[in-house]
Amino acid sequence: MTLRLYDTATRSVRDFVPMHADRVGIYLCGLTVQSPPHIGHLRGGVNYDVLRRWLLRSGFQVTFIRNITDVDDKILVKAVEQDRPFWSIAYANEVLLGAAYRSLNVLPPTYEPRATGHIPEMHELIRKLIADGHAYVAEDGSGDVWFDVRSYPEYGDLSGQRPEATQTQIAVEAAERGKRDANDFALWKGVKxxxxxxxxxxxxxxxxxxxxxxxxxxxxxxYLGAEFDIHGGGLDLTFPHHENEQAQSRAAGLPFVRYWVHHGLLNLGEAKMSKSLGNVVDLDHVASIGVRPVELRYYLVAPHYRSRIDYSDESLRESAVAYRRIEGFVSRAVERVGAGALGELPAEFGAALDDDVNTSAAVAVLHDTVRDGQIALAGGDDAGTRAALATVRAMLDVLGLDPLDAAWTSNGQDGELRSVVDSLVALALEQRAQARSRKDWAAADSVRDQLKHAGVVVEDTPHGPRWTIGEQD
Structure with missing residues (x-):
């Protein structure tokens, strides 16, 4: 494995050299759970899940941390508005977030800490920053503690935004809030x-x-110690959140993160998908347009993680059809030669993922192999079909998209949906069989056409009718 990653800090692609030969530590900035998740929130979880799966496949042990921010200004505002404990709002949304990740086959993190469970560690860091002259207590009696940006000359190294160039709208009120400089940021907020x-x-x-x-x-x-390998998050977190994280951690004497990896945003229209802007698409909407969770995962995986996704229902449906072609091949091949074991990964697939986790190129290799498998299947080449199926499933496993994975076939939203579809299609095929038995070909063709219009393709085989979701090639 020669993985190369685009490091935001250096603005270049670097060879990934982990701290330890056999294990990797990753921290992904999780969500502030002031509201239910939308698919823009879920992109990061899916993208870093592929990175994690690739590292695991490459032989590393991975400690993967994804936090929950369960106390925040927005959560407190909602608590007051709803006359409800802040923690009940946070927990309810955390439960929804966990269910959304599971529905997309995102592996559970090694640990998923909540911010409110780590107050002692925060106090320890703040005390050290104050003692070393990098933080100060506001003199206005507010109880606020501020990080002194001017005390840390390297501030701006990550984002490229220097303090003198980032005077914000809060500059005027800086003195009123007990700050020495407009760019100073809060480490501790006294009760208001x-x-x-x-x-x-x-x-x-x-x-x-x-x-x-x-x-x-x-x-x-x-959870990861003074220094660790990879810190991930959305591109919009580079400044100020990650810039501030790096400044306060290194000012406190921690080497901190070695590689900063940021994923692109999912936009709706011209703006980032955001609850505050009112432009969001959630999982309920995705289901309402006939797209399954596994197809949504494919939609989020197929582009390169650093690319911007401009969402539309049409583009999501087109992506779903592309996945159904892959799924259709797997289904037909399994029926012919059995599921078998996962095969070896093509060299081109591994090279694509080693090249800054280029899932776009990796998915292209996947489709090429599916095409070869379809040719073998159509030609009655069982050995070729079996080899292609094993290779295709190996690639899908790394991408978290294998349709035979229990995550998609057993419990959970997608399994329940498939069970309902199975029952409804079976009923329609029974009606078609009855029409054919009485030689009512028009009625039989009508049932088949209606199923096709609904996205269910029926193929008559010597063993009886077989159906798949999506178009046949």
Whole structure:
């Protein structure tokens, strides 16, 4: 394995050299659970799941951390508006997020820590930053603690945005908030009037709650140590979140992350998919247009992780049809030669994933192999069919898309949907068989045409009718 990754910090593709020969530590910035997830949220989970699967396939042990931010300004606002405990809002949305990840066959993280469970580690980091002159307690009695950006000359190394070039709209009110500089950011937020009483913890600086950035630094440190391999997240987190994480962690004496990896955004129209903008597509909508979770995963996997996805229902449906062709081959091949074991990966597939996890090129190799398998299947070449099936399933396994994976065929949303479809199609085929038995060819053809219009293709075989979802090549 010679994996190369585009490192945001160096703005270049670098050979990936893990800290340890046989294991890799990855931290993915999870979600702030102020609302149910949409598919823009889920892209990162799917993209880094492929990276993780590729590392596992390449022989590494992977410690994968994906955090939950369960206390935040937006959550507290909703708690007040709904007269509801902040933690009940956070937990309800965390449950929905976990179900969404499972429905897309995202492997569970090694650990999934919540921010509120790591207050002691945050306090320890903040105390060290204050002692070393990198942070200060506001003099206005608010209980706020701020990171002193000017004390850390390397600030801006990750994003390229220097303090002198990033004076924001808060500059005018900086002094009123007890800040020395407009770019200083909160490490600890003292209790403010009107906030929920249960959203505060004791601290050396008075009751309050953590700032957003210190949460991730503390959880990285707790689960992956002072230095670890890969930190992932959306491109929109590069500044200020990841810039601030890096500054406070390194200022506290931690070497911190060695490779920064950021994925592109999923846009709806001209803007990032975002609850605050009101332009989101959730899993319910995806299901309403006839797209299954496995097809949504294919849609999110097929482009390169750093590319922008411009969402439309039409593009999602087209992607679903492409996956159904793959699924159709697997189904027909299994019927002919049996499922068998996973095969070896083509060299071109591995080279594509080693090249900055280029799933776009990897999926192209997958489709080429499916085409060869279809030719073998149509020609009655059982050996060729068996070899192609084993290779195709090996590639699909790395991508988390094998239709024979229990994640898609047993429990869960997709399995339940398939069970319903099976029953309905079986009923329609029984009606078609009855029409054929009485030589009512028009009625039989009508049933077949209606199924085809619904996306179900029926093929008559010596063993009886067989159906697949999607178009046949």
């Amino acid at each position: 009037p009107g906030e929920p009483a249960d959203a505060a913890w004791p601290s050396p600086w008075g009751p309050g709650r953590p700032g957003w950035h210190i949460e991730c630094s503390a959880m990285c440190w707790r």
